[in-house]
Amino acid sequence: MNMNKIFVHIGYPKSASTTLQKNVFEVHSEILNLGLFGTENIGKDTYNISNSNIYLNDSSLRNFYDTITSSHSIEYSKSNVLEQMQGIFKKYIMDCEGKKKATVFSHELLTSVNFSHPDIGLKATRIKEVFPNAKIIIVIRNQIDFLLSQYRDQPFDPRNFSCGRHVKPDKWIEIALKNDLPLLKSLKYNEVVKLYFELFSKDNVKVLHFEDLILDKHRFATDLSSFMNISLEETIDSLNKEKQNDGTTHYHNVFRRILRKYPIVFNISKNIPKNFLIPIKNTIERKMQRGRKARYSFNEFTIQTLKEYYKSSNVELNDLLDLKDYEY
Known part of the structure; x- marks a missing residue:
């Protein structure tokens, strides 16, 4: 199976995944999009639906993602997943048009720990088994901003988003820290980046910054286009479209x-x-979903606590990526 032009975008959630999936991967003429196309985001979604999107129309592709992102080890069968991938490959990638394009698999549950299998390392291993020569796209975001965005969407006891009681932002972080929840640990980006460097090699992993998409869109588009070897002009044009998920409202x-x-x-x-x-x-x-976006903030004690929590992780991340332009 020729995987030379396979790209796997693993998230992170809350880091422009929906914008990339809908505005770039789905519409760029040089990309074959086999990634998630979200239709039920919690945030203020544009409700943009593509009737031709492959993910929405192919249950076997959705099952493939579910198996990798959510199944426990006892349920997981490598041979079955490879068989699923062979079917997807034959159906979409083997024809002439498919071979000409950069094929993208995209799903933020590959790095999310809230609504999927909480072991990011296990999911990374599965990706390596299925896509041994893939190129990996990771989008990271300042952890404090990430957590505020996550709180906005899920302002409930972080031990149980589905039915937990409402809690205030600082209490939310206090509970997460006290219980050493996977959500906080998942944002120690150095561990995730090192793992993917080891599995796929540094040259085959591109770490992009959410902050660039907000403050320097040309830089973000240039980095993405260069890595994928796709038209920069078309990428910029795609990213200039309406933001797809603007966070839930008050x-x-x-x-x-x-x-x-x-x-x-x-x-x-x-x-x-x-x-x-x-x-x-x-x-x-x-x-x-009409009206102003929900606004929240952490108090200074919580901010300093989080900075201390991620300090050593971000120091090592800086050695890996050079973060001098970012306030991590």
Whole structure:
């Protein structure tokens, strides 16, 4: 299997993954996109749906990602995954058009620990087994900004985002630190970068910065285009389009807090036919996504605690990448 033009974008979440997936990978003429195309982001999504997107139309591709990102070791079969990959390869990459393009696999659950298998190293090993010669794209973001963004989307007890009670930002971090949650450890980027350097070699791993996308889009586009050997002009044009996921709004978070506080709402809704309930739910959620973006901040003690927590990690990351232009 020729993997010379395979690129795997592993995230991070909260680091422009949706923008890359929808604005660049899906529309760039020199890319065959076999990556995630999100349709149910928590944030203020543009609701942009591509009816021709391969991920949305191919359940076998979705199952392939689910197996790599979420299955536990006892459920995982390397031979089955390789067989799945062979089918995907034959279906999309073997034809002449597919061979001409840079093929992208993209899914932020490869580095997320919240809603997938929490062992990033295990998932990296699986990627190596399936894509031994792939080139890896990683987008990282200042950890404090990352955590604020994550809190905005999930302002609930970080031990259980699905049904935990609402907590304030500083308490959220306090709980995460006290319980040594995987979310915090996953942002020790030096460990993840070193692992991918070891598995794929430094030349085959590109670490991009979320901050560049915000403050120096040309630099971000240049780094990405050079690494993928695709048109810079087209990449810049794609990145100049509307941001795809702008974070949840204040009203949406208030609405979710009410639902958590008064679960009777859920019990009542169970008795309503789905064909009637779903349109109502979608209408309410869209209305809640109007208005200003939810704004939060950590107090100075929390900020200093987090800086100390990531200090040694970022020192080593600087040795690996040279972070003098970034406040990590």
